[in-house]
Amino acid sequence: MITKEMKVSEVLKNFPETLEVFIETSPHFKKLENKFLRKALASRVTIQQAATIAGVELNELLYKLNKKIHNDYQEINSDKNELSNERKKPEWLEKISEDKIIELDVRPILNSGRDPFLDIMKKVKDLKDDQVLMLINFFEPVPLYTVLGKKGFEHYTIKEENKFKVYFFRKETETQKSLDSHQSIDSIQSEFSKVIELDVRELPPPEPMIKILETLSQVDENTLLLVHHHREPLMLYPKIEERGYEAISNKINDNYYKVLIMKKRN
Incomplete structure (x- = not known):
């Protein structure tokens, strides 16, 4: 049985036929057809995070995946996506000068078939104490919240029509x-x-x-x-x-x- 805690890479490795389900469920999963991106990105993302990123109901995705591997599968829970908490825009972000915001748009990198993880981490490493990283992506980079959180960063996310802007800032100096x-x-x-x-x-x-x-x-x-x-x-x-x-x-x-x-x- 496929559960929300399982990594996408684990599911695809054990049940390669589920690739079709991912792609049919949301165009966000189209990039899983790229073997390099599938290996690089899917290894860091759980099914629950994937549902959030793609903007689909977790229960719906789990049902379709399990139905693909077990025809007699019955829906047994009604978990909803645990979406990132929407917060009021922080006061410091309202007041910060534009020259302190370092922008990184990873959409061209993803379109080229590369994993932008190293590009992101290099920008993070080069950030000065009074600077903020603004990441622009097709989808909400949920796994990155954990990775950078361990490095002392908080985040604020804005969802626009066809993209996400995520501001990463240090909790302390x-x-x-x-x-x-x-x-x-x-x-x-x-x-x-x-x-x-x-x-x-x-x-x-x-x-x-x-x-x-x-x-x-x-x-x-x-x-x-x-x-x-x-x-x-x-x-x-x-x-x-x-x-x-x-x-x-x-x-x-x-x-x-x-x-x-x-x-x-x-």
């Missing part, structure tokens, strides 16, 4: 985040009975990622993987997330990051 990050790392390390250290700073790409992913098999609930890296491994995050892990990255200097990787906790 970069200095405060850095101090909190140090404290969090010390605290987290003390919670584990075993720490595996892995230094990949001298390895050429893609060996650091390969080495880290290979080492994940040794990381259980009582084990912490401490990676010494020469840069923040942005491409690694979605790969470990789909494997059930999470990471905290701490910048020591321009060429040195400490990355803590652990099993996700409920």
Whole structure:
């Protein structure tokens, strides 16, 4: 049975015939026909998030998917989409000067068949403390809220006729985040009975990622993987997330990051 918590990639891998259902349900899912985008985007999106992104009823999508794989499937729940909360436009956003808003329109990137994740993360990394990132997309980038939320960002979303504008802003200054990050790392390390250290700073790409992913098999609930890296491994995050892990990255200097990787906790 297909549930709302399952990743789109998991559903398509186990039930490839459901691709037809996604595409028929909403034109937003048309991009799943692109194998590269399907691999890159679907691995980060749950069925519930996909329904929100496409603007379709979650229960309707679940019914169609399950009906495709089981002809005798009966609708057993009436979950509605948990849409992002609509909030009044923040006062700071009303007053902020336009030169402080950094715009990134990812629609051309998506149309070219590329995953815009790295482009987004680079913009986020380059943001100054008093700047705001305005992301423009065809759909609401729900999974990105979680990714950037872990990095200390809040968001405000505006839905227009055929696009979404999402403003991402830091909850606090970069200095405060850095101090909190140090404290969090010390605290987290003390919670584990075993720490595996892995230094990949001298390895050429893609060996650091390969080495880290290979080492994940040794990381259980009582084990912490401490990676010494020469840069923040942005491409690694979605790969470990789909494997059930999470990471905290701490910048020591321009060429040195400490990355803590652990099993996700409920």
